[in-house]
Amino acid sequence: METKRFQIYKCPVCDTVVEILHQWSMELVCCGPAMVPLRAKTRRQDGWADHAPSVQKVPGGCRVAIGDSPHPMTKSHRIEWVELVADGRSHRQFLCPSQPTEVVFTVKSATATVRVYCTVHGLWQSTIRRIPVSASSPKFGQTRMACS
Numbered sequence: 043m044e045t046k047r048f049q050i051y052k053c054p055v056c057d058t059v060v061e062i063l064h065q066w067s068m069e070l071v072c073c074g075p076a077m078v079p080l081r082a083k084t085r086r087q088d089g090w091a092d093h094a095p096s097v098q099k100v101p102g103g104c105r106v107a108i109g110d111s112p113h114p115m116t117k118s119h120r121i122e123w124v125e126l127v128a129d130g131r132s133h134r135q136f137l138c139p140s141q142p143t144e145v146v147f148t149v150k151s152a153t154a155t156v157r158v159y160c161t162v163h164g165l166w167q168s169t170i171r172r173i174p175v176s177a178s179s180p181k182f183g184q185t186r187m188a189c190s
């Protein structure tokens with residue numbers, strides 16, 4: 043199997059998630075069976091409203107907010123990370139339980155692709171071709187905290 047850079051794979055046994063950084067022709071194995079490539083869900087899938095990443099320009103960068111209402115952020119069900127890809131660079135923020143589902147990236151691009159990983163509902167993705175300028179204050183409160 044040919045892997046591709048930035049593909050996300052998950053182990054069907056232990057739920058370990060990995061990302062491909064170097065393209066290669068081999069099968070990824072974790073606990074025995076092959077790891078499964080995750081296909082990012084988009085606005086056509088059920089659950090989009092709870093995981094939809096919205097992006098707005100704010101002073102100093104781009105703010106990404108997840109969902110129409112705050113997504114659960116418990117230990118077992120949470121947004122584990124948010125990735126913003128812009129101008130050929132990947133920016134990722136890991137989130138801890140109880141953290142707000144909003145991240146500010148110091149990115150000034152006009153376009154971006156955002157990926158969000160929910161520990162229960164998987165990978166979600168949205169491509170924003172023209173990032174709007176924020177007209178209001180943050181939806182759920184800003185965070186730049188690092189997850190330990």
Ligand SMILES: [Fe+2]
Pocket residue numbers: 092093113119120160161162163
């Ligand atoms: Fe979820």
